[in-house]
Amino acid sequence: MKLFRPAIFLSLVIASTSMAQANSKVSPNLPAFGASSKATSVSGLSSGAFMAVQYQVAFSSSVVGAGVVAGGPYYCAAGSLLNAAVCMGLVPFVPPNPAGMLVAAQGFALAGQIDPLSDLQNDRIYVFSGTKDTVVYQQAVDATVAFFKDLGVPQANLLYVNNMPSGHALITPAFGNACDANAAPYISHCSVKHKAYDQPGAMLTHIYGAMQPPAKKRSGSLISFNQSEFSDASTGMAADAYAYVPQNCKQGDACRVHVAFHGCLQSAAVVQDDFYGKSSYNDWADTNSIIVLYPQVNASTIPYNPKGCWDWFGYTGPNYALQSGSQLKAVRAMVQRLTAPLTKVVASQ
Numbered sequence: 001m002k003l004f005r006p007a008i009f010l011s012l013v014i015a016s017t018s019m020a021q022a023n024s025k026v027s028p029n030l031p032a033f034g035a036s037s038k039a040t041s042v043s044g045l046s047s048g049a050f051m052a053v054q055y056q057v058a059f060s061s062s063v064v065g066a067g068v069v070a071g072g073p074y075y076c077a078a079g080s081l082l083n084a085a086v087c088m089g090l091v092p093f094v095p096p097n098p099a100g101m102l103v104a105a106q107g108f109a110l111a112g113q114i115d116p117l118s119d120l121q122n123d124r125i126y127v128f129s130g131t132k133d134t135v136v137y138q139q140a141v142d143a144t145v146a147f148f149k150d151l152g153v154p155q156a157n158l159l160y161v162n163n164m165p166s167g168h169a170l171i172t173p174a175f176g177n178a179c180d181a182n183a184a185p186y187i188s189h190c191s192v193k194h195k196a197y198d199q200p201g202a203m204l205t206h207i208y209g210a211m212q213p214p215a216k217k218r219s220g221s222l223i224s225f226n227q228s229e230f231s232d233a234s235t236g237m238a239a240d241a242y243a244y245v246p247q248n249c250k251q252g253d254a255c256r257v258h259v260a261f262h263g264c265l266q267s268a269a270v271v272q273d274d275f276y277g278k279s280s281y282n283d284w285a286d287t288n289s290i291i292v293l294y295p296q297v298n299a300s301t302i303p304y305n306p307k308g309c310w311d312w313f314g315y316t317g318p319n320y321a322l323q324s325g326s327q328l329k330a331v332r333a334m335v336q337r338l339t340a341p342l343t344k345v346v347a348s349q
Contacts, residue, residue, distance in 0.1 A: 025241045032340035033249055035291055038336055039256040041207045043067030043200075044125075045170045045186060046136060048261030050076070050087075050312030053144065054321050055259065058328055060119035062335075067126045067203030070136040070168055070263075073101045075108075075321045077313035084313055087301060089137030096140055098147035105151075113322040121152045126159045126206040128199065130166030131213035145147060159206050164197070166190050170263075171199040172279045180301055184272040187279060195262040200281040204258065204290070214283035220246035227296060231330035235316055236305045237265060238296035243338070244282040245291050251308060252342050253290040257335055260305040262294070264309040269298050291338055295331050 001349070040063050044052035048323045056066040060318045076087035076096050079259050083179035085095050108114045125148055129141035145160050167181045169188035176187035182264045190197045198214070227241035249255035254266020262275045276282075276294040299308040311320045311327050319325045323332070 001038075027224045027226045029229050030227075030241075030243065030334060030337050031223075032343045033245065033255065033291060033338050034342035035040060035213075035249065035255045035257050035339045036251055037062060037336075037339040039064055039208075040259070040339075041065045041067075041134045041204075041256070042259045042261065043069070043203050044071065044310070045069045045266070046168065047309035047312055048263045048266070051261045051310035051327070052259070054312065054325075055261075055328055055331060056123065057117075057120065058114040058321065058323050058325070059332055060115040060123070063123065064347060065124040065126075065207030067128075067199075067207065068141075068144055068201065068348030069170055070130070070133055070141060071144060072096055072136070072140045072312075073098050073144045075101050075104045076140075076143070078104065079314035079318050079320070080314075081313050087140055087313075088135065089140030093168075094206065096143040098150055101143075101147055102150050108322060113324065115323075117151055117288055120148070121154070123153060124157045124158070124207045126161070126203045128161045128164075128171075128182075129244065130164055130168065131162070131303045132165050132182070133166035133168045134182045161202075164190055164192065170275070170279055171197050174280075175274075175278045184265055185274040186266055187274055198280050200260075201284050204284050204288070205280075206290070207251065208256070211284060212287040214280060215286035216283075216288045218282055220244060220249070220282070220286050222273075222282065227330075227334075230333045231326065233300075234303065235322030235326040235330060236297050236300045236303050236311065237327060237330060238269065240268075240297040241296045241334070242268065242276045242294040243291060244285050244294075246278070246286050246289060249291050253289055255291050255300045257291050257293060257338050258285065259293045259295065259331060259335065261310055262296070264307040267296050267298055267308045269296075270308060292335055293331075293338065296336060297327070 042052040049068045056063045072087040077083040129138045169186045179190035228239045231237040
């Protein structure tokens with residue numbers, strides 16, 4: 001019988017660990033690009049839409065608009081998963097109560113936990129709900145529209161698209177499922193008057209106004225970066241995230257920033273680049289001087305988040321919808337990095 005030799009075993013462990021570390025790719029930190037700090041917008045699908053609304057309300061002084069695809073109003077779940085069914089419109093004839101969410105938001109603003117709500121009244125907001133959506137029903141999204149109206153957002157600034165026979169998905173012109181699908185990767189293609197509907201383009205156009213046509217061939221770069229610089233494992237956020245940077249933004253132009261929040265089961269760990277690479281966000285960004293930030297949240301057991309959803313009901317703690325909420329704070333720090341003065345590393349490329 002061969003004797004167990006601890007020294008040999010330890011050397012094998014060290015060797016295998018060193019090899020794993022050598023083979024693992026560590027993404028660089030997110031560069032600063034000197035983007036405009038006064039032209040940030042957000043959008044998202046499903047849990048990403050809830051998250052987009054949370055970010056917009058919490059940091060309204062620095063956000064000019066939002067795209068909300070199949071998402072409910074701010075603080076809808078009030079910190080409890082028990083309220084999720086109502087917030088998703090799953091309980092017949094019991095829609096979310098936007099008046100209650102407005103009262104909660106007013107209290108948070110009065111306490112200085114979110115920006116003043118008056119900052120939202122000039123925002124331009126696109127809201128979407130497909131008539132075939134069986135994940136987040138229209139009565140929930142109707143409440144989102146009512147919430148913004150109650151806040152004083154002018155009707156001219158609020159676009160609600162709720163007549164398209166689409167399922168639960170981001171709608172892109174040339175990729176994904178059939179229009180009425182409610183299935184992974186939760187990206188679909190639909191036609192309006194025989195023309196492919198381009199939802200990222202529709203959102204960005206409503207928020208920013210007239211846009212240059214999307215790029216037929218992208219000239220910018222899709223970068224991965226070390227997201228753990230901004231968040232630890234307790235937030236449920238992934239180690240890496242992504243950003244699309246147009247060529248002129250690398251060279252110091254004061255570009256705008258758009259934050260695109262994926263939905264549940266839509267992170268890169270599940271669908272790879274379907275959301276951040278194959279949708280049309282980057283095509284529009286490339287020709288319109290927009291840096292698109294794609295933060296990532298993964299499925300996890302601690303915190304318990306089996307589908308990789310953004311926190312819109314409190315799994316990271318009671319402050320999830322406030323500026324101090326761990327996920328919101330992390331994404332805000334990423335935006336601040338992008339709007340910081342251009343780094344020498346980027347300028348030299």
